[in-house]
Amino acid sequence: MVFGALRKLRDSLGKTRGEVMGRIQAALRREVYLTDEFLEEVEEILIAADVGVDASVELAESLRRRLKQEKAQADLAEVTRVLREDVAAMLGGEEAEPELGGPPHVILMVGVNGVGKTTSIAKLARFHKDRGRKVLLAAADTFRAAAVEQLVSWADRVGVDVVRQGMGSDPAAVAFDALAAARARGHDVVIVDTAGRLQNKEGLMRELEKIARVCGRQVDGAPHETILCLDANTGQNGITQAKEFSAVVPIDAILLSKLDGTAKGGVVVAIARSLQLPVRYVGTGEGVDDFALFSPREFAEGLFQMEEPSD
Ligand SMILES: Nc1nc2c(ncn2[C@@H]2O[C@H](COP(=O)(O)OP(=O)(O)OP(=O)(O)O)[C@@H](O)[C@H]2O)c(=O)[nH]1
Numbered sequence: 001m002v003f004g005a006l007r008k009l010r011d012s013l014g015k016t017r018g019e020v021m022g023r024i025q026a027a028l029r030r031e032v033y034l035t036d037e038f039l040e041e042v043e044e045i046l047i048a049a050d051v052g053v054d055a056s057v058e059l060a061e062s063l064r065r066r067l068k069q070e071k072a073q074a075d076l077a078e079v080t081r082v083l084r085e086d087v088a089a090m091l092g093g094e095e096a097e098p099e100l101g102g103p104p105h106v107i108l109m110v111g112v113n114g115v116g117k118t119t120s121i122a123k124l125a126r127f128h129k130d131r132g133r134k135v136l137l138a139a140a141d142t143f144r145a146a147a148v149e150q151l152v153s154w155a156d157r158v159g160v161d162v163v164r165q166g167m168g169s170d171p172a173a174v175a176f177d178a179l180a181a182a183r184a185r186g187h188d189v190v191i192v193d194t195a196g197r198l199q200n201k202e203g204l205m206r207e208l209e210k211i212a213r214v215c216g217r218q219v220d221g222a223p224h225e226t227i228l229c230l231d232a233n234t235g236q237n238g239i240t241q242a243k244e245f246s247a248v249v250p251i252d253a254i255l256l257s258k259l260d261g262t263a264k265g266g267v268v269v270a271i272a273r274s275l276q277l278p279v280r281y282v283g284t285g286e287g288v289d290d291f292a293l294f295s296p297r298e299f300a301e302g303l304f305q306m307e308e309p310s311d
């Protein structure tokens with residue numbers, strides 16, 4: 001199961017990998033030596049994959065330093081190896097299971113509209129259920145029509161409980177009810193769904209603050225894990241979202257969704273560098289199992305992996 005999950009992360013990087021490695025390979029066909037032009041091109045390729053300017057410059061610089069010492073002639077296997085090692089080191093650590101608070105361990109899922117919060121909640125519910133925990137979902141997106149039904153339908157499919165109220169009711173009240181229910185019925189994990197909100201909409205952002213505060217009144221230290229869901233396709237814009245959300249509720253971890261559909265998977269590096277926040281989970285497809293704990297090593301290997309020669 002663990003190996004399957006790791007393969008998902010690697011597979012989901014297919015588009016980004018194809019783009020990055022294809023271009024590096026093409027550049028190497030033209031340049032036999034590690035020239036400045038080649039290194040600049042690597043830098044550009046990384047920036048195009050949304051690795052971020054600072055990290056891209058640093059990675060190209062390290063290639064120059066490390067490979068010039070070893071040999072001047074550029075070799076794809078060597079370039080790939082150094083990039084892998086450097087990116088893994090930049091991201092640091094190994095994948096880690098989340099530490100649980102509570103009980104119940106309270107997770108608050110936040111993010112802008114349509115990034116994949118509700119789908120990711122279903123995946124996360126499955127993740128905890130697979131570990132033998134009793135999970136309860138709180139349908140605190142009472143804003144968007146059909147949001148509650150969407151969550152209830154996921155809860156049914158995954159086989160976990162859900163607390164709901166009517167459309168338009170106070171989301172903080174739904175969270176309050178859910179936590180009370182979890183305490184009464186012995187749930188280990190509560191995951192609170194929230195409405196998508198643009199980071200510059202003051203009223204909705206205040207509402208988020210209120211939801212978090214109400215959780216803290218019900219359960220000590222709650223929310224224990226506030227997860228910001230970012231869509232990998234939005235690339236660098238995700239960093240702005242993270243900064244704005246962090247100003248309202250302290251974010252503990254990033255869940256990067258839709259890694260499967262993007263050639264901009266390098267944004268993981270940019271996020272890790274410019275925010276002091278770990279990317280802890282990734283979404284690798286639309287299904288409930290298309291989910292993985294983020295592994296820096298697996299990510300680096302998945303990104304810089306030589307394709308089978310096609311000619
Ligand atoms: N390919 C892919 N699609 C995803 C992933 N995660 C979510 N989606 C899709 O993204 C779309 C939006 O997902 P939702 O879970 O409804 O997003 P949301 O953030 O809850 O949206 P709002 O509640 O409207 O703010 C759906 O079509 C999902 O199937 C993923 O990891 N990969």
Ligand SMILES: [Mg+2]
Pocket residue numbers: 117118119141147193194195196
């Ligand atoms: Mg939703």
